Amino acid sequence: MTARKRALLLVWTRRVAQGAFLLLFLALLLAARAPADGTPGRLLGIFFDIDPLIFLATWISARSLEGLSLLALATVLLTVLLGRVFCGWVCPFGTLHNMITSIRTRKERLREGRDAYSGWQRAKYFLLVGLAVAALLGVHWVGVFDPLSLFYRSTATALIPAAQYATESVSTAVYRADPRAGPLSLAALTEPVYRFLRDDLFVAKRAAFSGSALIFVLFLAAVLLNLARPRFWCRYVCPLGALLGLVAKRTPLRLAASSGECGGCNLCRVACPAAAQPEKPGEWLPAECFGCWNCVAACRQNAIDFRWESPFAKPKAGSIDLSRRALFASALGGAAGFLTLRMAPLAQGRTFSPELIRPPGARAEDEFLDRCVQCGMCMKACPPNALHPASLEAGLAGIWTPVLVPRLGYCEFECNLCGEVCPTGAIRPLPLAEKKTTRIGLATFDTTRCIPYAYGRDCIVCEEHCPIPTKAIYFVETPIRLRDGSSLVVKQPRIDPELCTGCGICENVCPFKDRAAVRVTSAGESRHPGNRPFLPFRREDGGYGEETGAGPYGYPAGP
Incomplete structure (x- = not known):
């Protein structure tokens, strides 16, 4: 030949x-x-x-x-x-x-x-x-x-x-x-x-x-x-x-x-x-x-x-x-x-971007950026379309890395696909039980827009959709005075920071579609101790920690 x-x-x-x-x-x-058998190949x-x-x-x-x-x-x-x-x-x-x-x-x-x-x-x-x-x-x-x-x-x-x-x-x-x-x-x-x-x-x-x-x-x-x-x-x-x-x-x-x-x-x-x-x-x-x-x-x-x-x-x-x-x-x-x-303060860890919500299992920002190759696998695998390519939320160093955008999607409670498919370990593959308790952010209410606060009407949409079994959103019945002088009791929502994981579903389903009355930021994320607004509470055994005996704002629950 x-x-x-x-x-x-x-x-x-x-x-x-x-x-x-x-x-x-x-x-x-x-x-x-999301595979039918629960685990991606x-x-x-x-x-x-x-x-x-x-x-x-x-x-x-x-x-x-x-x-x-x-x-x-x-x-x-x-x-x-x-x-x-x-x-x-x-x-x-x-x-x-x-x-x-x-x-x-x-x-x-x-x-x-x-x-x-x-x-x-x-x-x-x-x-x-x-x-x-x-x-x-x-x-x-x-x-x-x-x-x-x-x-x-x-x-x-x-x-x-x-x-x-x-x-x-x-x-x-x-x-x-x-x-x-x-x-x-x-x-x-x-x-x-x-x-x-x-x-x-x-x-x-x-x-x-x-x-x-x-x-x-x-x-x-x-x-x-x-x-x-x-x-x-x-x-x-x-x-x-x-x-x-x-x-x-x-x-x-x-x-x-x-x-x-x-x-x-x-x-x-x-x-x-x-x-x-x-x-x-x-x-x-x-x-x-x-x-x-x-x-x-x-x-x-x-x-x-x-x-x-x-x-x-x-x-x-x-x-x-x-x-x-x-x-x-x-x-x-x-x-x-x-x-x-x-050179940016964000890149040096001197400040934290509120919009920089990373997926659960993401490593500390420096280590995350050392590993992420902007491939988009986690974004493709995310069922609720919550992960999106970053623009400048993480600075130029983090362009096209994954960020969670609650207005467009939320972190599914029963899903850990992002960590399972990440090819470089930038997002650690967390067991589902650990993923459910990993905090990626914290929700806060805008009382100038939230319907029960600003307009005196009941709205329970965010609480209904909260996936936490014991609910990270609860209500406080508050009497208000109406325009005609009469009184009315409305249920005003509160966030329990010890339970909120920042999944973003509350912001995603909020009736306000232009700018939600409840918004999730990166505050409180598990991967950054420096980005937590609450001090750890003191447990009954004298130590410091989270969850056990926690009250609504991180203090020990009263009798």
Whole structure:
């Protein structure tokens, strides 16, 4: 079998593998929801488990391997042996780039110099160095640029909700209009499709995420740039590709001249999505090559082929010029990023943001930010759509990390999915019993808006929905004087701070939909002793603690 025929077979095998991995990625993303048997499978986060960039950066930032998977080392080993095949065969975001790149016409690809190697491709290595230095100093921003985190976050918070919204809107419009052509009804055709998408594909009810517009715009830009250069993100930006490129520099599977004679047609260069210089076998760039075999398949003269060589022999290949000056500047950029993101009082723990309500099980803020990779798995899995990508609630250091927004959703009392699906341990997987008593915030009443206080009418909506068995909201019957001088007794609600966990359901169901009369803030959260407004009460045994014998405001209950 000639080199070209073998390469054509491998190219089609790669395409099948790429499609399979993309479908698996999307299937696991759609499956990140409340499971029927109560426990989500560990396989849901498998793509993050095999991501060596997430593994390395989180290890550096958190100084711990707790919560991380060693499967990432398998990707490293595969790269050592075969080069950047993860980028060419596995990465679902890379597959999407390939699909968009294929839209470009052959005439555009043949344009002289358009797809040749550019020195700007070194930018991803400098970005990698900057992110690594920032992580070492305590700012974990790798998740912003990691391709798997970016793709998952964009799909979970923007693409799937948009697809669900479009499906519901179109189906509803067709159902209401019910256009007909004689005995045929269009609604009769669309309704089965809609029910399949709703019940079997999406399953979970449609979510809406704050801040998803910016996420979508950035995702769209990253994808559409492939129309300017093939796999633009992979060539110029991707820090995971840069890391794997450094590992692949001495791969034993190397491109070399074969038995045929090169005719100078440059078809191999045109077919190469990575601009790895396959038209110059002696200057081929193993750190850039995706191992896609496109170049060998395109060569009609069988002039090039991949061959096994000793990994200890110096490869006959080109190299990426990473100057020490540029690397030093990148390291300084990472340090400057650390200082910039940590200068705010919030980042230094001198103040607490009332809107920064983290999910139950979230570690202390510094440690949480050392681990969170902004992937969006917890947001996708949250049944009540309570978790949303942060904007500036946590400062720039915490952009797109999960925050609970009570006006949009609440923490379900019988759910601990966020901790179960978190791939890096930023949210600890709490047993359900412990999760039910973990405080993530504290509710307070706005007496200028609360109906019993401001308007002299009974309202018990918040108390009815409070999930705490003994109710964290109770009533005090209070006589009030009406406009005509008569008296009336109304039930005014109070919060028991020893029972309130800050789940947010009271704010979510409050009859005031513009600005709730009961609002939840981060005060009292279990993970931060410094953010607790109440001193621990003294127990009957002389010690200090919580719960036992607690009265309404944290003092011992009276006789």
